[in-house]
Amino acid sequence: MAHAAQAGFPPASQAIAVAPARSRPVQEADLGNIPWLGRLDEAERARVRADMRVVQVEPGELVCRVGRPVTYWFGVLDGLLKMSNDSAMGMPITFTGVPPGGWFGEGTVLKNEPYRYNIQALRKSVVAGITATTFHWLLDRSIGFNRFVMMQLNERLGQFIAAREIDRLTDPDARVARSLAALFNPVLYPGVGELLRITQQELGYLVGLSRQRVNEALQALQAAQVIRIEYGGLRVLDLERLRRYGVPVA
């Protein structure tokens, strides 16, 4: 019954795992896009700024790859990533998209395990990372950082439970609506705001539908006054109704 959302990506992917040579130090302009910085004190911020690296990734590139050792805790400053798990021989399973403001990988950093997912850029994106060492250093001394991580883990648990529901939905319109709502999560993805920059093609890859069908679903959502379609993006008008779209009014 489950759709087991297929959806790969269009261009052939060339694997890279954040090559240090391509990265640059974090810049002033980046800092405003990092939600947890404000929870740190001066000394902690200073260390983070010294430690953090930023890299631009091209569409199709892998930010981290299943089986690779943990190096960084990552965050999206700009663009759109896809978290998936390519089963050895078969179609990849897309778990979720990661829009701006999203940070990921703390699970594997915490356990010091190899990455369990592939994180791939759907579009040209800017990704930041701090080392596992600094991540642990922050955990050891900053209550604010701990709160952020805990909140993040809790919120994401909700996301994955919601994702299981989405998988059981048969109505494509509802699947698109719920997947979209997940991307508009203000807690996990504070960088998104009201306007999510995503093409209908990219949304198709995340949801596991064709671009044409996604377009049809979006038109329906727009007609329902839940979103507005814009060039290269979508504006949310009513997040609550977007979350509940397709659920009969019980």
Place this chain on the structure above:
DNA sequence: GCATTAACACGTA
């Protein structure tokens, strides 16, 4: 019937 791919015209960045 419904979704998919392919192909096209059109508008926008």
Place this chain on the structure above:
DNA sequence: TACGTGTTAATGC
């Protein structure tokens, strides 16, 4: 120009 959107036609399960 390159890309994203909206639409139609043919095909498949």
